[in-house]
Amino acid sequence: DQQVKQNSPSLSVQEGRISILNCDYTNSMFDYFLWYKKYPAEGPTFLISISSIKDKNEDGRFTVFLNKSAKHLSLHIVPSQPGDSAVYFCAASDGNEKLTFGTGTRLTIIP
C-alpha cells in the first residue's frame, strides 16, 4: 500500500525554465510534508518542508504547494539549473516521527 506516490519516475526540463514535481498521498493523517534531493552515491538531503496548516512555503528558487483537499503537493523550481539534476523524494509524516517516502522522480535539467 503506497501511501505516498510520485507517479512520474522521470522529468526533463530546459535550463532556466520551471520544474514541477508532483506528489500524491492517501493518508489523511499526514500533517507534515518534506522534499528531499538525492545525488548518486549520496544520501538524501533535506530541501524544503510544509505543514498542513499552510498551503505554500517558499525558499529561494524552491516553492512547495499543498492542496489538502486533493491530497496533493508539488515542488516548483524556478529557474531550473543544471545542479538541480537529481532524484527528488516526497515524504510525509503523521506526527509519529516516521517518514513515509515516495518512490522518487529523477529530474534532468537540459543545458
Place this chain on the structure above:
Amino acid sequence: EAGVVQSPRYKIIEKKQPVAFWCNPISGHNTLYWYRQNLGQGPELLIRYENEEAVDDSQLPKDRFSAERLKGVDSTLKIQPAELGDSAVYLCASRGGGSSYNEQFFGPGTRLTVL
C-alpha cells in the same frame, strides 16, 4: 560540521553469510534512524533510536536483523543470515534535539549486494 558517516560504502556477500553496517551520526544528535532503500523505491524506516534506546523497531525483521547503539552514539545494523532479498542500500540518518523532528540528515548509505 562533519556529516553522518557510514561504512562500508559497498558490500558484496553470498547468501546465508552475516553482514554488519556501521554508522556514526552527527556529533550531538540524539536521534538515529536506519532505513532500507530498495531499487526504485524510497527509503523505509527499519529502526529509530533516542540515545541508546530503540523506540521504534516495528519494521525491523527481527528474525535476521539486529541493531545496537551503545553509549547512544555509534550504531551497528546486522543481518544474519543474509538473503537475496536483502540487497538494497542501507541508510543511516540522525537528528539533533533542537531541529524539527522531521529534518533528518542522511549518510551516503551502504550498498549491499547478496549473491
